[in-house]
Amino acid sequence: MDETGVCPGGLCNNPREPINPLKDAGVDLKLPIEIVDEVGDAVVRSTGMLDLASGEIRRVEYRDYDVGIKGLPCEHEDYDFTSGILSNHGKDVEFTVHVNKTTGQYSVTASELQEIKEKAAALFSSNAAVVSAQTARR
Numbered sequence: 001m002d003e004t005g006v007c008p009g010g011l012c013n014n015p016r017e018p019i020n021p022l023k024d025a026g027v028d029l030k031l032p033i034e035i036v037d038e039v040g041d042a043v044v045r046s047t048g049m050l051d052l053a054s055g056e057i058r059r060v061e062y063r064d065y066d067v068g069i070k071g072l073p074c075e076h077e078d079y080d081f082t083s084g085i086l087s088n089h090g091k092d093v094e095f096t097v098h099v100n101k102t103t104g105q106y107s108v109t110a111s112e113l114q115e116i117k118e119k120a121a122a123l124f125s126s127n128a129a130v131v132s133a134q135t136a137r138r
Contacts, residue, residue, distance in 0.1 A: 029053060031120070034085040035060065035097060035106060040078035048106060050084065055113040057084070057097065057106035074099040082106065086120055093119040 029052040037044040048060040065073075073079055082097040084106075095116050097106050108116065 030058075031086060033057065034087070035082060036085065037073035037082045037099075038080040039073050039076050040080070044073045048084075050086070050108070050116070052113070052117060055108045055110060057108070060106060072099075072104045074101050074104065084108070086116065086123070088120075088123050091123050093123055 030049040031052065033048055033050045035046045035048050035057065037046070044062065044065050046060050046062040046065070048057040050057050074082070082099050084095050084097045086093040086095070093116060095108060095112055097108060099106055
């Protein structure tokens with residue numbers, strides 16, 4: 001920030017806020033995931049977009065489930081838990097999804113998000129290696 005209080009290029013960091021290279025670089029990484037809500041003996045499936053910077057899951061779209069009529073899965077008395085699945089070429093990474101029962105917002109914790117990133121990197125890089133090996137054989 002210069003003496004006028006203006007950040008050159010708008011890129012000043014708040015010293016009390018940890019530096020987030022994804023946010024600072026303007027990177028917007030979201031991955032499509034499948035969400036599975038276990039409600040008693042039933043399974044409610046939906047899809048959403050996992051934000052790799054914040055851990056929030058947005059744009060949740062339920063399959064064969066009307067939230068307007070039935071309410072959110074987490075509102076049911078027999079709601080058990082929610083999990084998420086990240087898939088790539090037939091390989092899956094499964095993880096715990098937390099649900100804010102007040103807002104219905106889905107998210108993953110920071111530690112879970114870090115683990116997902118590590119597993120996803122391995123998942124995507126192993127597939128890249130397979131594709132690369134297949135291409136080299138041609």
